[in-house]
Amino acid sequence: MTLVIPGICKISNHVGGNMRSKSVVTLAGVSALALYSSMALGSKYNLPEPQSVIAKDIYDQHIILMWICLVIFIGVFGVMFYSVLKHRKSLGYKAANFHHSTAVEIIWTVIPCLILVVMAWPATKTVIAMKDTSSPDMTIKATGYQWMWGYDYLQGEGEGISFFSKLSTTRAQIENKAPKGENYLLEVDNRVVVPVGKKVRIILTANDVLHAWWVPALGIKQDAIPGFIRDTWFKADKPGIYRGQCAELCGKDHGFMPIVVEVLEAAEYTKWVAAQGTSAVKTSMHVENK
């Protein structure tokens, strides 16, 4: 049980405080909820700590749904297990003979419908927000290959940068011949670098089979489909390194094509872009020669 140090959570633990509960309270107004959320932040029992508006919405909605489910669960099984304990033949309990009540049936059809509306309302708002990929500050094309990712910075600061991103965990670690590092299977040679607080549109496609680009902390997952274009977006709240994996079975090395997004302050990002100025051309030349 001591092996577990989630890379994503560890990086962001120190910033858990200020984002802790604002929208939770707004949504639910229940302090217990906020307490639970803050306890669960960074826990290995829950979604990773959210690092974007969408991820935060998802995180909060999941918490609310868990509470609703818990209440229903306790209600239904409270009744059932009371019955199991008391209405036993071994206790000499005689069976009643009722078997029908239209009123009761209507009640327990209508109430779940109302609960569903409560669940669907915030979800609908988030869906609409997730799908709004308009007016991005920058656009990056991610291409899934068997088995690595290719990135092309199409628009915005850094336009023209292009590179491949491959697993950098060594074969020896995978074959248990060397000790495994903290970011085992979640580390790459070239990270996707983006500036903080900017709306980044990711355009996705694939070269061979389906892949899916998933970064849990940023709340985005989108399939990459050969021959077609899909898009999604994120805006990272703060600098950090956020790790994810391919989420659509793509063959032998499906488990070995991680995604690592490095979010930098604006100035740092500009420096990174400048540094790519020379090497970017080299990288793409290198690609052509492959």
Add this chain to the structure above:
Amino acid sequence: MAAVHGDAHGHGHDDHHPSGIMRWITTTNHKDIGTMYLWFSFAMFLTGGTLALGIRAELFQPGIQILQPELFNQFTTLHGLIMVFGAIMPAFVGFANWQVPLMIGAPDMAFARMNNWSFWLLPVAATLLVSSFFVPGGAAAGGWTFYPPLSTQGGLGVDLMIFAVHILGASSIMGSINIITTILNMRAPGMTLMKMPMFVWTWLITAYLLVLVMPVLAGVVTMLLTDRHFGTSFFNAAGGGDPVMFQHIFWFFGHPEVYIMILPSFGIVSEVIPTFSRKPLFGYASMVYATASIAILSCVVWAHHMFTAGMPTVGQLFFMYATMLIAVPTGVKVFNWTATMWQGSMSFETPMLFAIGFIFLFVIGGFSGVICAIVPIDIQVQDTYYVIAHFHYVLVSGSLFALFAGAYYWIPKWTGRMYNETLGKWHFWLSMFFFNLTFFVQHFLGLAGMPRRIPDYNLQFADFNMVSSIGAFGFGLTQLLFLYVMISCIRSGEKAPQNPWDGATTLEWTHLPTPAPYHSFEKPPVVK
């Protein structure tokens, strides 16, 4: 099998049939065929289970130890296919074969010869599936959903899988036509539709779903076959096709399929709960309507499997709302079962334990289902271990637990002998414990970000994977106890009375001796 069952069925006065192996090959008797379905599905259950243990053994620790990634993918793929098409579905058809005629007072199934053929297609398909491990390139490795273009890349194993699916589909369609015809035409006088036992109702609705969607599956695998070998481009963008179209067609089959595997379990549980509560089923009519609503809704929710494939906002919202709606009739069922138990006079023999275990765990699977239906949350949990946990809660502690409940419930009628109650209870409690040990922790793995179908993982997932693997081996071994309980019941169980369950009210208990004679209800009973 013949040796095991020969004595159990041997003492009817009018049962002329060949003996030995020819009895089973040529039989048109619904009881023989039902028995074969059940043994076949149990054999497939052990086969698929062995594959699952291979998967869990590899995932016991981080790093690659036992299965290379390619073989690992073959294991996950065949585990899914064998469990869905070889274990769960045929097991329910086995129950339908045995129980539908007995419960509606019919002498046999409507199409007795076709019934024989529907069964004997299954071993052929199973042979194709299992032998595909030994062909060049190995078995299909694209997941049980075999999404192209990955499944167009595979070797001969994929073709064997496609033919197996064709054959299984043909078998299912024939089986369902048989069940529909039997139920609609062969009920005893006086048994109106709304007097049928719930198990019969759920199978009638399930059979309609099967007839509706199995041809769609046959179509989509045929398109895949022609894409692979005959130059078509249904799912290939370079030729004007669309890989996502495969997913739409597949899930148009695939989602009703989920309910095909759960509706008959609702039926079994709806027989077991009233019997052991000694009280009639609460809300019979609403149970029928709820089953029908679930079946209809199940046909308009397929794209919730594809929220990350990319579709218009309106599409995502429609499929989200439709999916959430299924929670309503499903909830009604759970409330009705609870109301049936309320103020009953309950006893807790093994079938009742499995039925209550079913409700308890199925509801957990239902809750995680609602959570998966919420598009934004699904974006996070889709294709992770959360989804694995979700559908094993509805398929293992759902369908499989209901099958166990049904097996313990009806085995006295089938064999004339009682099973060992103590061992049956052990089977239940061990299954309950190890099932949750295996799958509950997978919710956490999924939330924390572990994708499904990977042979190796980051160290942060190590402890829960270890727990899950230990649970899986425990669960697997526990099922050998079930095999032992059943065989010892068939061979040497105590003689069972005509109705060992004082609360049972359906025809097989009230009108037939135990064991049920080889030919039953040659004169139909009259239902008041």
